[in-house]
Amino acid sequence: MRAGSPDRVDRRLAAILAADVAGYSRLMAADEEGTHERLQAHLAELVEPKIAEHRGRIVKNTGDGLLAEFASVVNAVRCAAEMQRGMADRNSSVPIDERIEFRIGINLGDVIVEEHDIFGDGVNVAARLEGLAEPGGICISGNVRDHIGDRLPYAFEDMGEQSVKNIARPVRVYASRPKVASDLLAPRTLTSAPHRPNIAGTAIGAAVTTLLLIAASVWWLWPATKPSPATPVAAATSIAQPPVAPRLSIVVLPFTNLSDDPKQQYFADGVTEDLTTDLSRIEDMLVISRNTAVTYRNKPVDTRQIGRELGVRYVLEGAVQRSDNQVRVTAQLIDAATDTHLWAERFDRDISDLFALQSEITSRLANTLGVELIAAEAARPTEHPYALDYILRGRAAFLKGPTRENFAEAISLFERALALDPRSVEAQTDLALAIVNRVLDRMTDSDAADLARAKGLVDQALVASPRSARAHFVKGQLLRVQGRIEEALFEYETVIASDRNSVPGLVNVARCRMLTGSLDEAIPLMEQAIRLSPHNPYNGNYFASIGTVHLLQSRSDEAIAWFEKARSANPELLSVHLNLAAAYGLKGETERAATELAEVRRLSLDDRHSSIARLKANGYWGVPKVLALYESTYFAGLRKAGMPEE
DSSP states (O other), X not given: OOTTOGGGOOEEEEEEEEEEETTHHHHHHHOHHHHHHHHHHHIIIIIHHHHXXXXXXEEEEOSSEXXXXXXXXXXXXXXXHHHHHHHHHHHTTSOGGGOOOEEEEEEXXXXXXXXXXXXXXXXXXXXHHHHHSOXXXXXXXXXXXXXXXXXXXXXXXEEEEEOOTTOSSOXXXXXXXXXXXXXXXXOOOOSSOOOOOOOOOOOOOHHXXXXXXXXXXXXXXXXSOOOOSSOOXXXXXXXXXXXXXXXXXXXXXXXXXXXXXXXXXXXXXXXHHHHHHHHHTSTTOEEOOHHHHGGGTTXXXXXXXXXXXXXXXXXXXXXXXXXXXXXXXXXXXXXXXXXXXXXXXXXXXXXXXXXXXXXXXXXXXXHHHHHHHHHHTOOOSOSSTTHHHHHHHHHHHHHTOSOHHHHHHHHHHHHHHHHHOTXXXXXXXXXXXXXXXXXXXXXXXXXXXXXXXHHHHHHHHHHHOTTOHHHHHHHHHHHHHTTOHHHHHHHHHHHHHHOXXXXXXXXXXXXXXXXXXXXXXXXXXXXXXXXXXXXOTTHHHHHHHHHHXXXXXXXXXXXXXXXXXXXXXXXXXXXXXXHHHHHHHHHTOHHHHHHXXXXXXXXXXXXXXXXXXXXXXXXXXXXXXXXXXXXXXXXXXXXXHXXXXX
């Protein structure tokens, strides 16, 4: 049965059932021993007897699930239905966040059989179907649906053809949602009572509890497809079903012209067209073309119908109103499946520069809308469902702030995600970013080892996903920390080429251009980043960067105005007080400069900011001509403020 002896390979047609526990890592994190004990009880008391009852064979257990095969497709589907009904009974008295719920996928296919395993596309498709199922639900392939015909009284909703990982052809998918699955059979008395061991739940902090609940909620929203809330239809229907909406899919309806002058329709159309184009640049976003969207002009808006007709999950509608030199643009995002309003914004602007105004509105809308959509749906960061919790928790730890403890926690969580799914581009890039930032913030014990590891991770991510803007951003960070600014600039420019609304991309392009001597190009980029994200907690840094450009060009008053603005945004930002000390020193206001320098000493955690020599040694100040500008302005001002040379 080895390669090289194809005539000895044992093949057979089988119905393959793949099942796993939804949110298993979350449950284990909350109560490891209790979760393990309850799962084993469910398997022994319900799952294994049901499979045996329907003449199935458990091929293998996977820790949090199992793989089984049946000679009969009908038996496989009936077994799955009874398993889900039984689990619903057993969970009826269990708190929602403690429930063990299976997701089940069933496929019919030719498999290669070995003593303790089965292989082939038939198995792979079953596993992908399980990943598409909701917790408590069942997904079956089209060939399974064809074989069961009218033999079973179960309703399955047509989810259309789905492209699944590592399978060349799309798979027709039918789904039974959790409520339907639990009602497939009349309630019955179990041969044994629901098993709930009397084990006290592990005490965890409120923050961790909240994070895990958020992770569970986000995971619920994250499957590659999500059935519409319509009543499930019988599979035997002859009516063609509309395409299932991808996770990130939208139509921008023609914005309504509310102006008194109907000739102003062009402006509304321009906003619509530019917004459609900008949204199309969001990675993995499906945007219906304007030519299709315009067919809905001046028609009553029924978002559910539009969603069904176009196969989109979101509808964006809006209006434009001009009056003299003022324009108001409103927009709102609607969930097409539920007709729920998710987000709305209004812009009131002067129309003195029409082109700039239109560009600002569409860029702001696209940026904000992209954030809203990703918050609601987000591209799935891993094909392994249990790695998701670790990625989410790692990001939460990373965002808590740059401390050794937070970096260690984030890195550990990303490593656990990567161990579960070594091919996850998101896990690779998140881990690489945390490692690089640990070096940038000087919170590592080995710069060389960290940078080498980060390089390996990001190179691996770019091989798998060469267009990933996130991976290019991380590579830019890696090159920047190595002082390879020109190469880093190329990576950051690649980021904004694919997403011109990327605030981190814009900011880092600006910083690299400062360091390479293109000072005049830096300020507009920083200003654009601030316009796109006016409430960004890092805006203090961005204000300071604009001030630095003014300082290097000997415009001390303008520099001080921006530095003061940065201090208002973040009074604890040490670099701002350094900049103010330099600017006031350069102006001759030595008393104010000395006050700022004293604040630097108060905030500093080490001696890197104690002298001119140490500052120079612990930073990269750009190409020679830029370093010369720093010498004649920044360092000259700090000397006048009282900072010693050595």
